[in-house]
Amino acid sequence: MDSYDTPESTPRHSASSKLKDYFIGATPLQKRLESVRKQTSFIPTPPRRKIPQCSQLQEDNDPQKVAFLLNKQWTLYSLTPLYKFSYTNLKEYSRLLSAFIAAEKQKGLAVEVGEDFNIKVTFSTLLGMKGTQRDPEAFLVQILSKSQLPSENREHKVLWTGWFCCIFGDSLLETVSEDFTCVPLFLANGAETNTAIVGTWFQKTFDCYFSPLAINAFNLSWMAAMWTACKMDQYMAATEFLWSVPCSPQSLDISYAIHPEDAKALWDSVHKTPGEVTQEEVDLFMDCLYSHFHRHFKIHLSATRLVRVSTSVASAHTDGKIKILCHKYLIGVLAYLTELAIFQID
Amino acid sequence: MSVLRPLDKQPGLNTATILLVGTEDALLQQLADSMLKEDCASELKVHLARSLPLPSNVNRPRIDLIVFVVNLHSKYSLRNVEESLRHVDATFFLGKVGFLATGAGRESHCSIHRNTVVRLAHTYRSPLLFCDLEVEGFRATVAQRLVRMLQICAGHVPGVSALNLLSLLRSSENPALEDL
Numbered sequence: 211m212d213s214y215d216t217p218e219s220t221p222r223h224s225a226s227s228k229l230k231d232y233f234i235g236a237t238p239l240q241k242r243l244e245s246v247r248k249q250t251s252f253i254p255t256p257p258r259r260k261i262p263q264c265s266q267l268q269e270d271n272d273p274q275k276v277a278f279l280l281n282k283q284w285t286l287y288s289l290t291p292l293y294k295f296s297y298t299n300l301k302e303y304s305r306l307l308s309a310f311i312a313a314e315k316q317k318g319l320a321v322e323v324g325e326d327f328n329i330k331v332t333f334s335t336l337l338g339m340k341g342t343q344r345d346p347e348a349f350l351v352q353i354l355s356k357s358q359l360p361s362e363n364r365e366h367k368v369l370w371t372g373w374f375c376c377i378f379g380d381s382l383l384e385t386v387s388e389d390f391t392c393v394p395l396f397l398a399n400g401a402e403t404n405t406a407i408v409g410t411w412f413q414k415t416f417d418c419y420f421s422p423l424a425i426n427a428f429n430l431s432w433m434a435a436m437w438t439a440c441k442m443d444q445y446m447a448a449t450e451f452l453w454s455v456p457c458s459p460q461s462l463d464i465s466y467a468i469h470p471e472d473a474k475a476l477w478d479s480v481h482k483t484p485g486e487v488t489q490e491e492v493d494l495f496m497d498c499l500y501s502h503f504h505r506h507f508k509i510h511l512s513a514t515r516l517v518r519v520s521t522s523v524a525s526a527h528t529d530g531k532i533k534i535l536c537h538k539y540l541i542g543v544l545a546y547l548t549e550l551a552i553f554q555i556d
Numbered sequence: 557m558s559v560l561r562p563l564d565k566q567p568g569l570n571t572a573t574i575l576l577v578g579t580e581d582a583l584l585q586q587l588a589d590s591m592l593k594e595d596c597a598s599e600l601k602v603h604l605a606r607s608l609p610l611p612s613n614v615n616r617p618r619i620d621l622i623v624f625v626v627n628l629h630s631k632y633s634l635r636n637v638e639e640s641l642r643h644v645d646a647t648f649f650l651g652k653v654g655f656l657a658t659g660a661g662r663e664s665h666c667s668i669h670r671n672t673v674v675r676l677a678h679t680y681r682s683p684l685l686f687c688d689l690e691v692e693g694f695r696a697t698v699a700q701r702l703v704r705m706l707q708i709c710a711g712h713v714p715g716v717s718a719l720n721l722l723s724l725l726r727s728s729e730n731p732a733l734e735d736l
Contacts, residue, residue: 426667428667428668496631516667
């Protein structure tokens with residue numbers, strides 16, 4: 211018996227530990243292949259995520275420079291890797307994109323009545339907007355209008371802003387080759403027509419694909435739990451949830467607002483593992499809110515659809531709209547959104 | 557008394573009864589209609605229930621197959637199914653129970669992760685089917701599958717028993733079990 215056990219157990223032990231390590235960092239495709247190869251039934255363990263903390267790299271970025279990213283509503287898109295994009299050619303790209311936009315507008319595709327300004331496009335990098343050193347630099351595209359007035363101070367009014375970033379995108383970076391730049395998360399603020407034009411140009415120039423990033427109720431409840439878990443010195447807004455009840459003829463909306471300190475107290479009573487958020491904790495947190503509501507109003511919120519979550523850190527809508535309110539947790543919020551974007555691309 | 561047992565009643569002659577348990581009344585009704593439209597040599601009976609335990613004062617035939625319907629859009633339906641599972645005897649899980657998850661097509665409306673249902677089915681060693689019951693074509697297909705499963709569970713197919721079917725389904729599922 212012993213002679214059978216010893217030579218067999220060592221390779222099996224090392225195989226299973228290698229398997230465990232492999233699974234922790236593996237992409238979903240690799241995990242699937244591995245489970246097929248080993249003929250095991252892969253029951254995935256529930257995910258654990260880190261509570262957003264102030265990252266090292268974030269200390270470098272100037273709060274002033276990124277202040278314009280806060281308190282604005284951004285529409286989210288996921289983006290496949292860009293082919294042969296180079297950070298040294300940004301001036302070239304801004305020239306090409308302004309020419310493209312001017313051509314499109316002359317074609318009459320983008321209908322803007324009465325706007326006869328010259329359009330100027332700027333590409334710039336956003337320093338410090340990354341999770342690890344491996345992440346590519348985030349960059350910003352802005353469409354500015356140059357006023358035709360011959361006055362001294364020609365103010366450049368920002369018509370449209372869009373920025374590309376990748377925060378902790380290791381799972382995607384590992385699978386692509388050198389020619390590609392991975393910036394899976396795209397956030398846009400401004401007219402929808404401009405977003406479409408910029409999107410078309412990027413798709414033509416870098417052979418990538420944009421798709422709108424919707425956030426489902428499952429991910430919204432994760433966001434609610436993670437953002438409530440963030441330590442805040444002062445709370446700027448109440449914690450608010452919005453549910454949509456599917457009923458005919460018109461859907462009903464239920465809004466539930468909690469004092470942020472009460473929400474934090476509830477989270478602290480539910481939270482067990484320090485620094486991490488688990489699926490059970492998220493479920494328990496939401497179940498407490500649901501049962502409290504049921505006790506008072508006899509409505510099962512769990513049968514409805516969570517549509518919007520709003521906390522002092524950020525607020526998110528299921529259509530893929532986000533507004534970040536707190537500078538401290540900017541990277542944390544973007545990290546989760548990057549994860550969702552990568553999942554959508556995969 | 558309040559626990560469902562598979563063999564506590566006599567079987568009806570050439571009758572096969574299925575019990576659909578779930579909170580989505582409209583979807584269950586549509587699935588029942590689709591099943592009854594199917595061509596079947598045996599006489600089909602479809603019972604619908606919101607949750608278990610079933611009321612004991614009704615005279616009902618022996619239940620051959622229970623299918624628990626979970627709507628991925630609603631956590632309430634999952635909780636309801638989990639509560640109802642307690643009222644089913646362990647011997648039912650030898651091939652006479654199945655899970656059906658609906659709503660996976662509209663990812664943006666999902667509030668339960670697919671893996672939660674996968675794990676639930678795995679815990680109870682029962683087959684799990686994914687089907688968007690709202691779509692006519694998919695519903696007809698899953699109705700066909702359920703009718704075949706029901707015939708086997710009622711013993712109307714010679715040579716195949718419910719337990720045979722269960723081990724057949726599980727061995728073909730395991731190597732390619734869907735994950736994230």
